[in-house]
Amino acid sequence: xxxxxxxxxxxxxxxxxxxxxxxxxxxxxxxxxxVGPSGCGKTTLLRLIAGLEDVSGGKILIDGKNxxxxxxxxxxLSMVFQSYALYPHMSVRGxxxxxxxxxxxxxxxxxxxxxxxxATLNLTPYxxxxxxxxxxxxxxxxxxxxxxxxxxxxxxxxxxxxxxDAALRVQMRIEVTRLQKQLGTTAIYVTHDQVExxxxxxxxxxxxxxxxxxxxxxxxxxxxxxxxxxxxxxxxPKMNFVTGEPALQKGAATIxxxxxxxxxxxxxxxxxxxxxxxxxxxxxxxxxxxxxxxxGMLTARYIGELSLHGGDRVSLMPDxxxxxxxxxxxxxxxG
Amino acid sequence: xxxxATTRRVMISTAAAWLFGFLIFFPILWMGLAxxxxxxxxxxxPPSFLFFHWTTENYATVQERSDYLHHAMNSxxxxxxxxxxxxxxxxxAAWSMAFSPTKRTKDILLxxxxxxxxxxxxxxxxxxxIYKSLGLLDSRIGLVFILCLGNxxxxxxxxxxxxxxxxRDILEAARMDGAxxxxxxxxxxxxxxxxxxxxxxxxxxxxxxxxxxWTLNLSTSSAAPLTTFIASYSSPxxxxxxxxxxxxxxxIAPILVLGWFSQxxxxxxxxxxxxx
Ligand SMILES: Nc1ncnc2c1ncn2[C@@H]1O[C@H](COP(=O)(O)OP(=O)(O)OP(=O)(O)O)[C@@H](O)[C@H]1O
Ligand SMILES: [Mg+2]
Numbered sequence: 001x002x003x004x005x006x007x008x009x010x011x012x013x014x015x016x017x018x019x020x021x022x023x024x025x026x027x028x029x030x031x032x033x034x035v036g037p038s039g040c041g042k043t044t045l046l047r048l049i050a051g052l053e054d055v056s057g058g059k060i061l062i063d064g065k066n067x068x069x070x071x072x073x074x075x076x077l078s079m080v081f082q083s084y085a086l087y088p089h090m091s092v093r094g095x096x097x098x099x100x101x102x103x104x105x106x107x108x109x110x111x112x113x114x115x116x117x118x119a120t121l122n123l124t125p126y127x128x129x130x131x132x133x134x135x136x137x138x139x140x141x142x143x144x145x146x147x148x149x150x151x152x153x154x155x156x157x158x159x160x161x162x163x164x165d166a167a168l169r170v171q172m173r174i175e176v177t178r179l180q181k182q183l184g185t186t187a188i189y190v191t192h193d194q195v196e197x198x199x200x201x202x203x204x205x206x207x208x209x210x211x212x213x214x215x216x217x218x219x220x221x222x223x224x225x226x227x228x229x230x231x232x233x234x235x236x237p238k239m240n241f242v243t244g245e246p247a248l249q250k251g252a253a254t255i256x257x258x259x260x261x262x263x264x265x266x267x268x269x270x271x272x273x274x275x276x277x278x279x280x281x282x283x284x285x286x287x288x289x290x291x292x293x294x295x296g297m298l299t300a301r302y303i304g305e306l307s308l309h310g311g312d313r314v315s316l317m318p319d320x321x322x323x324x325x326x327x328x329x330x331x332x333x334x335g
Numbered sequence: 336x337x338x339x340a341t342t343r344r345v346m347i348s349t350a351a352a353w354l355f356g357f358l359i360f361f362p363i364l365w366m367g368l369a370x371x372x373x374x375x376x377x378x379x380x381p382p383s384f385l386f387f388h389w390t391t392e393n394y395a396t397v398q399e400r401s402d403y404l405h406h407a408m409n410s411x412x413x414x415x416x417x418x419x420x421x422x423x424x425x426x427x428a429a430w431s432m433a434f435s436p437t438k439r440t441k442d443i444l445l446x447x448x449x450x451x452x453x454x455x456x457x458x459x460x461x462x463x464x465i466y467k468s469l470g471l472l473d474s475r476i477g478l479v480f481i482l483c484l485g486n487x488x489x490x491x492x493x494x495x496x497x498x499x500x501x502x503r504d505i506l507e508a509a510r511m512d513g514a515x516x517x518x519x520x521x522x523x524x525x526x527x528x529x530x531x532x533x534x535x536x537x538x539x540x541x542x543x544x545x546x547x548x549w550t551l552n553l554s555t556s557s558a559a560p561l562t563t564f565i566a567s568y569s570s571p572x573x574x575x576x577x578x579x580x581x582x583x584x585x586x587i588a589p590i591l592v593l594g595w596f597s598q599x600x601x602x603x604x605x606x607x608x609x610x611x
Contacts, residue, residue, distance in 0.1 A: 050511065052510070052511075071510075072507075072510050073510060073511065073512070073513035073514070074513075078511060078512075079507075079508070079511045081504045081508060082504075083504050085502065085504035085505045085508040086505075086508075087505060087508075087523060088505075089527060098514075098522070099511075099512035102512055102514050102518060103513055146512070
């Protein structure tokens with residue numbers, strides 16, 4: 001079991017409020033990703049749940065029990081740090097088994113569990129090496145091994161993949177997701193990479209300035225962003241925002257259209273007229289950055305190759321069913 | 336071109352390093368050589384470098400006139416004792432400053448270091464009088480105490496810098512792994528701190544071994560360490576270069592050997608943890 005509930009959780013460092021009242025229900029076995037810009041309080045929120053930081057207000061419930069006064073070790077959670085935080089003087093075996101040793105398990109049981117965890121993570125050949133004799137990806141796997149071997153109620157990950165190169169990051173992303181599904185353990189995963197968030201999460205928490213902006217499944221966030229911030233943060237390339245006349249026509253202060261929901265036509269069609277400033281041809285996609293005069297710069301995405309180039313005139317036609325409307329304060333308008 | 340320039344640069348800097356190394360080592364070499372000369376040859380002009388009449392009579396005289404082992408024992412007790420006590424006080428102090436710093440931590444550290452800027456001779460008279468009335472003059476305990484206090488600020492500073500280097504994440508990982516403070520100390524912190532502790536210990540041993548101001552002023556015979564033993568050969572009756580050299584060679588030999596075998600730790604210690 002690993003159901004985690006936050007009720008009005010607050011945190012200040014001295015006079016500065018970092019977390020301004022977070023409410024959250026994390027279902028047992030789900031994979032929840034905290035995402036948001038740098039400094040928004042993702043790490044702080046994770047450390048509050050871990051118990052490495054004391055809350056300034058509110059409650060944290062794990063399986064219905066308030067744990068705000070429970071020390072980290074007794075919360076039954078395990079954490080994977082961005083820096084891996086392996087014990088440099090211990091072998092891989094020692095690192096993975098340390099938690100079990102502290103729990104007072106008999107030696108042969110520790111060995112059995114460590115070897116099982118190592119086998120799952122393809123670490124068996126490295127069991128007797130020291131962390132400094134491992135590559136970044138292997139170290140990362142040791143850190144994950146250390147977390148899974150204790151069979152915790154939940155895993156806490158703080159940007160665990162950010163020190164890896166791009167290819168390895170994709171591979172580890174898949175491995176972590178697969179492992180979590182296989183073990184069925186609740187996971188909270190912090191990242192500022194929204195692709196990671198979209199691909200790994202069952203549910204995403206979008207944080208901004210210490211506040212939860214929206215909590216929902218990746219597709220909910222993509223299709224029905226609650227406000228301008230979420231709309232701009234989720235999705236790549238970023239959603240286009242248009243104010244002024246076109247927005248007023250729709251009864252909104254701002255309207256948003258994702259680049260993939262703009263139909264690209266050669267000059268002369270209806271829609272928004274503009275000149276291509278830059279065209280990026282990736283083969284699989286074509287990205288156009290269009291200077292649309294009073295509407296500002298618009299980004300359009302075409303699946304496949306489109307032979308348009310810088311300087312060409314185009315007209316962009318927003319898909320009417322895919323237009324997001326926002327009021328003056330930035331909240332989404334529905335209906 | 337570029338390659339040639341670099342090889343040439345490497346050659347020049349290697350030569351310069353050897354030259355400086357030799358310049359720094361030369362006085363010690365000269366002292367070693369002088370200890371094997373007769374008193375006459377020791378200050379002959381022009382000096383003879385290797386081609387003189389080698390003799391060990393100085394060492395025999397020195398051992399006969401003053402008991403080397405007695406002084407060496409005192410040095411070991413005073414340097415070792417003051418270092419151990421300083422570490423016992425400094426470890427918890429540096430520990431708490433590194434791991435739970437407060438607003439005043441930096442000020443306290445600076446204040447500690449500032450005590451090292453005062454010339455010791457400024458407090459010689461009061462300390463001497465206090466020692467005299469406490470009956471600590473020419474006692475090992477008295478010397479252990481003063482050297483320990485004298486080096487404590489440096490020991491605390493060094494340990495503080497080492498402890499600061501231990502990543503907090505690792506301590507937090509241990510806490511998440513369920514280690515109590517005591518076990519965190521035994522299984523995680525101490526093993527990681529050992530290199531720092533070792534270099535601090537070595538450097539402090541050397542500082543205490545070589546300390547001459549307090550040992551010369553506060554001891555005469557029964558507690559006198561090797562510094563006093565050396566000084567006794569520059570006496571009002573005249574300077575005995577060869578014997579002085581023999582005494583000095585004997586005095587620095589143990590610490591030279593120790594230093595040789597712990598070079599790596601020492602370099603780390605001297606750079607105060609700045610270079611990893
Ligand atoms: N111990 C602390 N004392 C004071 N302020 C802190 C402390 N820890 C974090 N903060 C502040 O809290 C805010 C949130 O920090 P946090 O580390 O949670 O951000 P983050 O969302 O994880 O950012 P990043 O993506 O860069 O890791 C930052 O403005 C930071 O300066
Ligand atoms: Mg962070």
